[in-house]
Amino acid sequence: MKLTLRVWRQKNADADGTMSTYEVDGISPDMSFLEMLDTLNEELILKGEDPVAFDHDCREGICGACSLVINGDAHGPERTTTCQLHMRSFRDGDTIDVEPWRASAFPVVKDLVVDRSAFDRIIQAGGYITAPTGSAPEAHATPVPKPDADFAFEHAECIGCGACVAACPNGAAMLFTSAKVNHLNVLPQGAPERETRVLDMVAQMDEEGFGGCTLAGECATACPKGIPLTSITGMNKEWLRATRKAAKR
Amino acid sequence: MARTVWDSTVGKKAVMAVSGLIMLLYLVVHMIGNLKIFFGPGEFNHYAHWLRTVGEPFMHHEWTLWLVRVVLVVAVVAHAVSAYQLSRRDIKARPSKYVHSKPRASYATRTMRWGGIILALFIVWHVLDLTTGHVHSGGFESGKPYQNVVDTFSTWYGNAVYIVAMLAVGLHIRHGFWSAAQTLGVGSRTRDRALKTVANVLALLLTAGFLAVPVGVMTQVVS
Secondary structure, three states: OOEEEEEEEOOOOOOOOEEEEEEEOOOOOOOEHHHHHHHHHHHHHHOOOOOOOOOOOOOOOOOOOOOOEEOOEEOOOOOOOHHHOEHHHOOOOOEEEEEOOOOOOOOEEEOOEEOOHHHHHHHHOOOOOOOOOOOOOOOOOOOOOHHHHHHHHHHHOOOOOOHHHHHOOOOEOHHHHHHHHHHHHOOHHHHHHHHHHHHHHHHHHHHOOOEOOOOOOHHHHHOOOOOOOHHHHHHHHHHHHHHHHHHHO | OHHHHHHOHHHHHHHHHHHHHHHHHHHHHHHHHHHHHHHHHHHHHHHHHHOOOOOOOOOOOOHHHHHHHHHHHHHHHHHHHHHHHHHHHHHHHOOOOOOOOOOOOOHHHHOHHHHHHHHHHHHHHHHHHHOOOOOOOOOOOOOOHHHHHHHHOOOHHHHHHHHHHHHHHHHHHHHHHHHHHHHOOOOOOOOHHHHHHHHHHHHHHHHHHHHHHHHHHHOOOOO
């Protein structure tokens, strides 16, 4: 396959960026999108140019490190992570636009790499349980109803990649935050911090400068793990409940 | 608690949802009232007069009407101020656009902000036209709403402004009603289809019901 790539190049956080055009040839349809970028970078390095910086780690679709907005879609045209997107999703001769996640809470570090530590701070605000850790507890010690376990697991699938923020027209982190809140709030292990968790995490989310939710639904469409839009509804419910309870105290 | 709600994006959306639902409830009542115009000037004017005497003798003349007006003004202001503040925040949170971007969300979703501005301007015109009569086209006569309505819809611009606003209100309700349910946490996967259907039906019924009046005047069914 021969492709034309238009890639966002930006030297550092303070520099102005621009879309640069590159031609790549000899791309196999079985390559992943990241392997295609590796091919481009090898050529750039041989030519003595600066390779394109992009985030990646496991390349198995489970770590949440890779990003990229490809032709306007977070993680590209398939509902998966960029590392699991294969070049067979494109046609020979295509022009592909590659841009970084866009949100003021995710500043560009270099080229296609953005700083997603705002997510870490949201987690630090309440995305944990305070049960003592140690060796794995006896599985039957805390009974969890099957529907609750399924619900928690569905939301626990979130890998924190930030595609929801990138796809949201308001740069909101509602889907990420709601996935974490719902995952822990439904389980007995997460019950002691049920109210403080949602209040603190939403407050931190606002503090980081993410936008608000207008229920456009772009986040859930972009999410490679299929976190449903109703996750946000669930968090809203938890937040209102916690606010009412806090007022009674 | 009020502070927590107002300072949070989630809380401010809840304010928008509740104020929106209050206005929606009013619109349903308002539309049903409007339709009485098809039963002639007697019934329509009598209905308009009754609105001033609701609740008597417990309520003094026009007390109920003013109570409703106050609630509506509070709802409109709360809705608009929240929308303005949230929109400012949203635009700031996504300062640079994608080079490769495509419209995705439904037309109703994408037009919420402009639709809201159109509706705010419409409300001002509508009150000045048919409540106070300041910008009324014919000789405005207080207490003769039937004739006033016919006068307004006998002008091309009266019809144009009204039709645009009613289409905007339909689109606004289509996304707004369903969104309010999500914001207040009553939406769920099993209820989603029902909520969307109710939103569409409400949007369609209200738009059609309100548009029936200018169409009635234009086709001389009401004259």
